[in-house]
Amino acid sequence: MTKNAFVCQMCGSCCTGEGGIVVSRSDRERLSRLLDIPLAVFEQRYTRRKSQTFYLTTREDGSCVFFSPESGCRVHSGKPDICLAWPFFYGNLRDEVSWKMAQDYCPGIDPKVSHEDFMRQGLDYLQAHGLFHRNGGDGANSLQIEDLLDSGTEEENCPRNTRNDTKE
Ligand code: SF4
Numbered sequence: 001m002t003k004n005a006f007v008c009q010m011c012g013s014c015c016t017g018e019g020g021i022v023v024s025r026s027d028r029e030r031l032s033r034l035l036d037i038p039l040a041v042f043e044q045r046y047t048r049r050k051s052q053t054f055y056l057t058t059r060e061d062g063s064c065v066f067f068s069p070e071s072g073c074r075v076h077s078g079k080p081d082i083c084l085a086w087p088f089f090y091g092n093l094r095d096e097v098s099w100k101m102a103q104d105y106c107p108g109i110d111p112k113v114s115h116e117d118f119m120r121q122g123l124d125y126l127q128a129h130g131l132f133h134r135n136g137g138d139g140a141n142s143l144q145i146e147d148l149l150d151s152g153t154e155e156e157n158c159p160r161n162t163r164n165d166t167k168e
Pocket residue numbers: 007008009010011012013014015086087105106107108109167168
């Protein structure tokens with residue numbers, strides 16, 4: 001059996017840093033339901049908008065507004081698609097150099113598993129969890145992987161926890 005290309009080590013690195021977490025309309029609706037507040041209140045309180053794209057706000061240290069150093073993601077059961085999809089982003093799936101660079105940042109990516117297996121497992125995972133976004137949608141560009149989908153995938157054991165499992 002092929003080794004898992006990714007197993008989260010719960011280091012929390014991906015909850016801090018530049019770039020920002022894009023939250024699509026469906027992410028925002030899910031999170032507002034989880035927090036039991038109206039969508040408009042959620043957007044006003046927890047997001048910033050740049051053009052048509054919404055991002056979760058961050059604290060001064062760069063950490064996500066929902067990240068707790070003690071307990072990890074405070075919205076774990078409803079976390080944004082992009083959080084659930086990492087590290088299976090378009091660039092990492094398509095480009096071996098990006099995948100290698102991501103290993104410096106994310107200790108959950110197993111460098112001993114080939115990039116080919118990483119890509120195959122990643123595409124299976126994104127499809128199985130409905131995480132890829134259609135081109136032109138309001139989700140993250142990194143989840144717009146339509147042109148990779150005809151690369152061919154096989155059934156593999158899913159390497160990644162679902163929203164209801166522990167990540168951080
Ligand atoms: S996905 Fe990677 S960077 Fe994020 S918590 Fe897991 S191991 Fe750390």
